[in-house]
Amino acid sequence: MYVRKTGLARGRPQARRFCTIMSFLMFAEHPTHMTQLTLIVAMDAQRGIGIDNKLPWHLSEDLAHFKRLTSGHPIIMGRKTFDSIGRALPNRRNIAISRNPEWRHDGVETAGSLDAAIALVGAAPAFIIGGTQIFAASMDLATRMVVTEIAHSFDCDTYFPALPAGWHETARETHHSDANDYDYAFVTYEKAAP
Ligand SMILES: NC(=O)c1ccc[n+]([C@@H]2O[C@H](COP(=O)([O-])OP(=O)(O)OC[C@H]3O[C@@H](n4cnc5c(N)ncnc54)[C@H](OP(=O)(O)O)[C@@H]3O)[C@@H](O)[C@H]2O)c1
Secondary structure (H helix, E strand, O other): OOOOOOHHHHOOHHHHHHHHHHHHHHHHHOOOOOOOEEEEEEEOOOOEEEEOOEOOOOOHHHHHHHHHHHOOOOEEEEHHHHHHHOOOOOOOOEEEEOOOOOOOOOOEEEEOOHHHHHHHHOOOOEEEOOOHHHHHHHOOOOOEEEEEEEOOOOOOOEEOOOOOOOOEEEEEEEEEEOOOOEEEEEEEEEOOOO
16 A cells, blocks of 8 residues: 655654554554445436336447456456346446355356455456445445446436535536437536545
């Protein structure tokens, strides 16, 4: 862990020891604060994200966008989202969270909690890819969200949580889907590190 050497840390050995212990305690209490977490989600005009454990739409441009951003990076997901995808996604470390210690799937690492999943990736930037339960649990730990906002309403039974205070939009790219005849936008939201 990188600790900036303050005047105190550069000083007497006793003071240096104090700084080291404090840094360790901060790290132990917040084991996730070194990981750069990005939530990535596609939602409709009512914040809907899923129905019957599937995506409610087929938007190939969004699938390509998801692949482009997440390839080469760890992806963390709830077990139901993994079931909805049905296979490990290539060129990425796949981590699924489940309370069932017996749960296994080829090409997927299993974690018993969100913290355990984040501990697996260490300091590597990682993507939280859903679903609602895992988005809700990780929102306070993330510093960035990449949201595909679809300007259309679908039948949904699963929703993306409302953004807590502190998040603000930093980029927006608007597109039109000719295949579906609706607009959608790739939007980035950011907040200061927790
Ligand atoms: N539009 C999008 O961008 C997008 C993205 C992802 C998913 N989705 C949709 O979202 C829906 C799935 O979302 P969901 O909220 O129902 O499920 P989910 O968050 O994907 O997975 C829930 C499961 O994760 C495990 N889990 C949750 N909290 C846990 C904890 N604290 N400790 C350990 N394990 C925990 C449990 O697995 P066990 O039951 O095995 O213990 C739980 O049943 C689907 O419709 C999917 O298509 C949409």
